[in-house]
Amino acid sequence: MNIDIDTLTNEWDELSREYSELEDCNRTYIELLEQLHSHQQKCFNEIKHQRYRMNQICASLRQFKNVQSPDEKEKIANLEKNTIKRKAQLHEIEQSLPAKSGRYLRIILGDVNVSILNRNDKVRYKDEYEKFKLILNVIGLLMAFLNLLFNYRVLELSYIFLLVWYYCTLTIRESILKVNGSRIKGWWRAHHFISTVAAGVLLVWPQGEHWQLFRKQFMYFNAYISVVQYLQFGYQKGLLYRLKALGERHNMDITIEGFHSWMWRGLSFLLPFLFVGYAFQAYNAWTLYHLSYEPVDAPWHVSVMCGLFWVLFIGNLTTTLLVVPEKIREKTKERYRLISMGKSMKLRKMMKQNSISENDIDIAAENSVVTNVTSSLEDDGEKKCN
Ligand code: COA
Numbered sequence: 001m002n003i004d005i006d007t008l009t010n011e012w013d014e015l016s017r018e019y020s021e022l023e024d025c026n027r028t029y030i031e032l033l034e035q036l037h038s039h040q041q042k043c044f045n046e047i048k049h050q051r052y053r054m055n056q057i058c059a060s061l062r063q064f065k066n067v068q069s070p071d072e073k074e075k076i077a078n079l080e081k082n083t084i085k086r087k088a089q090l091h092e093i094e095q096s097l098p099a100k101s102g103r104y105l106r107i108i109l110g111d112v113n114v115s116i117l118n119r120n121d122k123v124r125y126k127d128e129y130e131k132f133k134l135i136l137n138v139i140g141l142l143m144a145f146l147n148l149l150f151n152y153r154v155l156e157l158s159y160i161f162l163l164v165w166y167y168c169t170l171t172i173r174e175s176i177l178k179v180n181g182s183r184i185k186g187w188w189r190a191h192h193f194i195s196t197v198a199a200g201v202l203l204v205w206p207q208g209e210h211w212q213l214f215r216k217q218f219m220y221f222n223a224y225i226s227v228v229q230y231l232q233f234g235y236q237k238g239l240l241y242r243l244k245a246l247g248e249r250h251n252m253d254i255t256i257e258g259f260h261s262w263m264w265r266g267l268s269f270l271l272p273f274l275f276v277g278y279a280f281q282a283y284n285a286w287t288l289y290h291l292s293y294e295p296v297d298a299p300w301h302v303s304v305m306c307g308l309f310w311v312l313f314i315g316n317l318t319t320t321l322l323v324v325p326e327k328i329r330e331k332t333k334e335r336y337r338l339i340s341m342g343k344s345m346k347l348r349k350m351m352k353q354n355s356i357s358e359n360d361i362d363i364a365a366e367n368s369v370v371t372n373v374t375s376s377l378e379d380d381g382e383k384k385c386n
Pocket of ligand 1: 185232
């Protein structure tokens, strides 16, 4: 190696020039972050303002309950429709803004921001959550069958431990989904908390006569639930696929139509399997109730599991029975929600494509592309805010 010191000094000078470019780039980035923060605050304030004025208009509208003239009736109906539409639009704008984590997430993860600020990424995260459930359910199904074939304590405990971990992970993922605007009902989240507790109780249930009498039924129940979860995956995956299509198709009406007709077909296929599952839960509770008396000296786990299965049965049945009427009642709201969501997904995709084509035109001018994209995002934020 015969490099002289002057060459090294020249190389260092060149590196220093590149470093000052890096510093400039970083400065621009920090400035953009500052601007981003101030635009976020502006959006929050404007959303608050929109909601405040909308509430005032809604309150005043109530005075027009007994109007007779068709012209006035039409104007009232229009205002009501616009209110529903605006609520959906505001909700969609909120999806691009950071949201605070709930208490549960703060306890588990600490005060960290888990907001996903892009609707397309939110859909991707949900997709991943569904895939996670699917994989774990396939493993669960295999383990349930293995436990039916072999009565080994280690195998049994591994399966129950997997259930504890699985449900615990679901509660965390669902809390993240909730922060990111998912409308998942409180009961389904509570259901997974209760399931974690139930799996924990099973883990410490001593291997005795009572457990041996319940064991086989429990494994069959889990195998059935895994199959139902597979069907649920098919349903949710179908909805997600159609949701993604909303961000791609030009004629949104057709896609919303397709979304709804698929949803109703999917639901009518899935519901009978769900109700059989709930009947199985009630049957488990009933069996455990009898086991708490006969044979004598039942451990406390029997009664606790009996109570938990009753709670799951009642909660699941009530919530699922309420889903269909709620979907019929909130048809208009749902339609506007999908329209706003589709528009937002398309907008983000267009911006991404813009940034890619600019990149193709002038790869070297990376900084200017960043600035262009950010300014178009800012413009969009301004439009939404104004
Ligand atoms: N677990 C997790 N998320 C659920 C959920 C569940 N059981 N049920 C609904 N969600 C989510 C939906 O994906 C949707 O999310 P999004 O806002 O991010 O798009 C949101 O909650 C609102 O869903 P909703 O419109 O009320 O219902 P749906 O059409 O998506 O699903 C059912 C309706 C009945 C099919 C669904 O609730 C379900 O599968 N329930 C049965 C669960 C069960 O009983 N499990 C035990 C088996 S015995």
